Amino acid sequence: MKTLPRVDVVIVGGGWTGLLMAKELGARTNLKVVVLERGAPREPHDYLTDMDELDYAIRLRMMQDASKETVTLRHDPKQRALPIRQLGSFLPGTGVGGAGEHWQGLSLRFSPDSFEIRTRTIEKYGMKRLPEDCDIRDWGVTYQQMEPYYTRAEKLIGVSGKAGNLNGKIVAGGDPFDGPHSAEYPNPPMKMPHVAEMFRAATASLGLHPCPVPAATISTAYTNPDGIHRLGCVYCGYCERFGCMIGAKAQPTNTLLPVIAKQKNVTIRSRSAARRIVCDGSIKDQHAKGVSYVDEKGEEVFQPADLVILSSWTLNNNRLLMLSNIGTRYDPVARKGTLGRHLTHQVSTGALGFFDKPLNRFMGAGASGIMVSDYDADNFSHKDLSFLRGGKFMLLASGARPIANFGVLPPSVTATWGAEWKKASIQWYDRIGAVIFEGEHMSYAGNFMDLDPTYKDHLGDPLLRFTLNWQENERNMSDFSNTKATEMLRAMGAKETTDPARLQNYDCTKYQATHIQGGTTMGESPEDSVLNSSQQHWDVNNLFVLGASTFPQNASGNPTLTILAQTFRVADAIVERYLKNPGPVG
């Protein structure tokens, strides 16, 4: 294996977190930084002509190529794990910018209590109320500690919204359940399509607290603190699964790449797939020496470095640590070990309403919509309910594209093809409102990741294996959300509503959300977490891990804003503390 000249920092993965860390280190230090990205290079102007539903949203042109690499899935250890042969329930990215290129742009803060979920839940409800096998953990960081970083992340990407809690003062029109913001959002809320206004009026009439979804698809032209200028959204309806044609949606390529391009000390190597983090020293006192990877010519090379940052999304953050024998793998029988533990996804349910008037649903943006947080977190009493925690109800006007939306029908139509089906599908196509529910997924002892004993990737390394299923808490939460969503749709004036089925087994064929979390979690002790609260590996001081793999459990909000805030926080820890005195930063 060829060994390259030593660099100061090697960053594995060129998505939101890896490129943000590269930009911060590039701006604040003289360190020589190399970013390894397995996929192709990308530029902001790549997207001008990409408004093709078939190739992008259906054939998934921007996503990880499942023929090379996927994960296997089983619901429990008794079942045979089989590969997810084509992507479905979640859509990992690849290429420069990663999934940050094709995200939807919802930019929510997590509820303050979600960072201390274990302590707060036990305090209020007692250990007995925790579901069987529930393994929720505190993060080792509080909302108050995260707040300044949330504000920096919001300025970086120019979030459009209305803060409902400014320094503890509740402000009308925003989310009154949100934690205190130290500053108003950088941009005003987006324009609201009709169907979102119907949802706002209906939920207000039910006594709830509707507010605009905080959006990274910005409402107006904006220049961020790095001097990056982006245009306001034009509501074309091609956000999630697409790159933004005009750069109104914040993406690593339009927000970070132009800054990095001017930094002489940062290099991005695309088509460079990391295979191992190479360490020496004893198991409990390891030192990372660098990263071996397959370069664009297909040759395996070794890049030595003093500091390794792992930022390759949840799947590869876990798999690379497992393949590199770093840390203690989780043993689900003994319930010991940490690596691979705390795998969570997102409860994603809801109902459809059918209306008598056309809604012009082709117009909208990924994150233009209205949400209510009245049934999120612990914002409502769970005393008489059969579940803990909750989620957000939203009506998003994201642009209803025709292939995905044709043929969605009210329960009164039973035909599934032919003349009657066609006629009804044409009639209802533009008269549908979807109330979605994004609910918290707590961690459980039985939901985890390890290496698959059978299936391999295209290089011959084992695939990651999910052992994952919904538990009663999520099923009961989904029943509750279905009832509430239906009430909201009726209040909007729906003529008919769907009657969603109870959440059953985890289904990899149905899109849920691209929010896969856990496995390399942060926390307060090496017995319970892989990383300390600065996201530094407990056993390898010169290794930091970024992204949602660090979340001890899922919170109801979309994870992107939180992983950006975390990355700013880790950058501070590295620059202000680690580099001055390399060792544990705590």
Add this chain to the structure above:
Amino acid sequence: MKRRQFLVLSAASIGGVLVYSLDRKALRLSAEDRAIRIPLRFFTQDEAMIVAAASARIFPSDDSGPGAKEAGVVIYIDRQLAGPYGRDRHRYKQAPFEEGVREQGYQLEANPQQVYRAALKDLTGFDRLSPGEQDAALTKIEDTYFFRLLHRHTIEGMFCDPIHGGNVDMIGWQLIGYPGPRMSNAKDVDQHFGEAFRPKPTSLQEIFKDTRFQPSEDEP
């Protein structure tokens, strides 16, 4: 080498003026042309006739508007099957192929090309049946994986950008009032409440006249 196959349709049977973009070239036909010869990439002529007939029963041409026949759904499916999608270029294909539970997704080895080829063999003569007999034959197979694919592909062929060979003349978009990609809805997004706002559809190639698109079906 396989002899090149053509789909030969009588223009009168489709009716009206159609535009098929064949191999990236627009071809305008009128009812005076007696027959249309469309070069096929994957199907044999017999197979294409069956797929054309079956997709036209799923999405018929009737009082509620044109259907799969006018939109060129069979041409769309032919191209998809000949391209990377039909060959499972991006699906995880490593053995062992074992039967799983439904929530683990499709686990069989057969790619879309093979699924179609096998199923179409069982439908030999389908295109010569009466509409009622065709519906009965489809009802018998409506729970099969093949039928689910055909159903999905019919919708795709009705509503894809015309660059992919379906949705000819944006006939599918006109049917449901979808305008296709628009460079801006900023002035309209919070207007037109309660009324149908239906801008004239435009396709990607119409908006970006000088761009040479490479649709996924033309990729290696």
